[in-house]
Amino acid sequence: MKKNVSFDVIIKEKVTHLEESSKGEEMEETELWEMVRSKRKPAWRVSGRTAFWIGGVAASLTLLLIIHFASDTDHERVTFSRNMRAVVPSDIHKEDDPHRVDDLILSRCAEINEICQTPEFKELRKEFDLIEDELKDLQLMISHYGADEFIIQSKIKIENHRSEIAFRMMQMLMS
Amino acid sequence: MKNLILLVGFSIMVVSGVTGQDEVHVATRTIEKRLEYAQGDELEIRAEKAVINISTWDKKHISLELKLISKHKKKETARSELDLLKYDVSTVGRKHIIKNFFEASDKFVRVKGNLLTEFTLKVPQGCDIVLTNQYGKLSVTNLNTNMSAFLKFVDCEVTNGTGLLNIESSFGNIYVSGFSGSLKARLERSNLELISFDGIADLDTHYGEVSIEGGLFKNLAVNGIRTKIDFATSRIEAYNYDVKTTFSTLRVPESIGSDLLLDNESQQLAKNFKINNPRIKLHTTYGSINLKQIFSASKK
Numbered sequence: 001m002k003k004n005v006s007f008d009v010i011i012k013e014k015v016t017h018l019e020e021s022s023k024g025e026e027m028e029e030t031e032l033w034e035m036v037r038s039k040r041k042p043a044w045r046v047s048g049r050t051a052f053w054i055g056g057v058a059a060s061l062t063l064l065l066i067i068h069f070a071s072d073t074d075h076e077r078v079t080f081s082r083n084m085r086a087v088v089p090s091d092i093h094k095e096d097d098p099h100r101v102d103d104l105i106l107s108r109c110a111e112i113n114e115i116c117q118t119p120e121f122k123e124l125r126k127e128f129d130l131i132e133d134e135l136k137d138l139q140l141m142i143s144h145y146g147a148d149e150f151i152i153q154s155k156i157k158i159e160n161h162r163s164e165i166a167f168r169m170m171q172m173l174m175s
Numbered sequence: 176m177k178n179l180i181l182l183v184g185f186s187i188m189v190v191s192g193v194t195g196q197d198e199v200h201v202a203t204r205t206i207e208k209r210l211e212y213a214q215g216d217e218l219e220i221r222a223e224k225a226v227i228n229i230s231t232w233d234k235k236h237i238s239l240e241l242k243l244i245s246k247h248k249k250k251e252t253a254r255s256e257l258d259l260l261k262y263d264v265s266t267v268g269r270k271h272i273i274k275n276f277f278e279a280s281d282k283f284v285r286v287k288g289n290l291l292t293e294f295t296l297k298v299p300q301g302c303d304i305v306l307t308n309q310y311g312k313l314s315v316t317n318l319n320t321n322m323s324a325f326l327k328f329v330d331c332e333v334t335n336g337t338g339l340l341n342i343e344s345s346f347g348n349i350y351v352s353g354f355s356g357s358l359k360a361r362l363e364r365s366n367l368e369l370i371s372f373d374g375i376a377d378l379d380t381h382y383g384e385v386s387i388e389g390g391l392f393k394n395l396a397v398n399g400i401r402t403k404i405d406f407a408t409s410r411i412e413a414y415n416y417d418v419k420t421t422f423s424t425l426r427v428p429e430s431i432g433s434d435l436l437l438d439n440e441s442q443q444l445a446k447n448f449k450i451n452n453p454r455i456k457l458h459t460t461y462g463s464i465n466l467k468q469i470f471s472a473s474k475k
Contacts, residue, residue, distance in 0.1 A: 074207065083198070085199040141310055147289070
């Protein structure tokens with residue numbers, strides 16, 4: 001019984017001691033957390049009102065930048081692609097020799113001068129000479145812009161027109 | 176015999192055309208611009224070797240997309256020659272000026288590939304346009320303003336729209352369809368096709384062909400030299416006619432064949448159906464005139 005009493009006393013003392021020691025540990029832990037919290041504090045702190053204004057200005061600036069880039073239509077860019085291109089004849093750069101036709105007309109005019117002096121023939125002759133100027137302009141365009149379908153079409157028009165004029169002149173000289 | 180051989184030779188003279196296709200690298204510089212417009216502003220386009228597309232819209236600014244294009248088999252050449260093709264956009268007084276041009280440090284530079292410029296323009300209604308272009312193409316749709324175009328070796332297509340249209344063309348093909356207003360054209364070695372035109376047309380032509388079909392003319396005058404003229408209408412009796420060709424032939428519908436006057440040099444028709452009818456004047460030399468009635472319900 002004695003032993004039992006002493007055992008109870010011992011237990012009671014131990015429990016009491018444990019509670020006291022636990023209280024002490026709890027205090028230390030609270031202090032520790034306080035210390036951790038204090039270390040986690042930011043270097044600067046803003047009030048809620050200031051944060052509202054800063055956020056508002058930042059949002060406005062972002063919006064303005066988006067509007068600026070969306071509304072500005074002045075753009076310039078270089079892109080590359082592959083495409084098919086019409087192959088032009090290699091002799092497109094060469095000028096035809098108008099002197100061959102010219103020589104024929106001149107020699108014929110030497111034989112029948114009266115036709116070559118008519119207003120109609122003179123007008124055709126003037127047109128024939130103008131075509132030579134057009135061919136020179138065309139050669140300049142080829143050197144600057146290269147030969148493509150527009151140039152070929154233009155040359156065909158000139159050549160066909162010159163043929164028509166030469167044909168009409170020859171018709172007159174034959175009649 | 177010698178002359179006959181020459182004539183045959185001239186008549187079969189043909190320039191060799193496109194012989195096929197090859198693959199090339201295409202370098203394209205694209206420029207997009209917005210030009211502010213106020214009433215009374217003008218737009219001037221100075222182009223060469225260019226494809227131009229124009230339309231009018233209901234917004235208050237001019238929208239420009241410019242493509243400078245360089246083509247060559249080698250990518251490096253296409254890229255380097257792209258820098259020879261320049262453009263400029265400026266405003267002088269009330270006039271916006273857009274131009275493209277070739278510029279090289281050495282004037283004897285000869286390009287190895289092809290250079291081309293494409294203009295795509297949207298223009299406010301009422302913004303007058305003055306345009307020059309050579310060796311290219313012009314396409315105008317729904318024009319609702321006045322336009323003057325000075326073209327050389329340019330195929331031009333004007334589809335629908337209204338306003339004053341002034342065209343000077345040399346070595347071009349001009350196609351005008353569904354346009355109403357006023358057309359003044361001075362054509363040298365060019366062909367004109369005028370379809371369903373309503374209004375006043377005044378045409379001076381020298382070497383070429385004029386074909387007119389349908390429409391509702393308030394007045395039409397064609398003064399041609401060495402020009403072939405075709406005029407077809409479903410409303411033959413709605414007009415009065417002054418038609419004459421010298422050194423060529425005039426064909427008219429049977430119903431008015433008896434009014435045809437012939438002499439050694441010329442053939443002409445003077446016919447007034449009603450005193451207030453609009454006047455159709457077709458005069459030419461060394462070119463035939465064909466006046467005919469059409470019966471298609473789809474044509475005016």
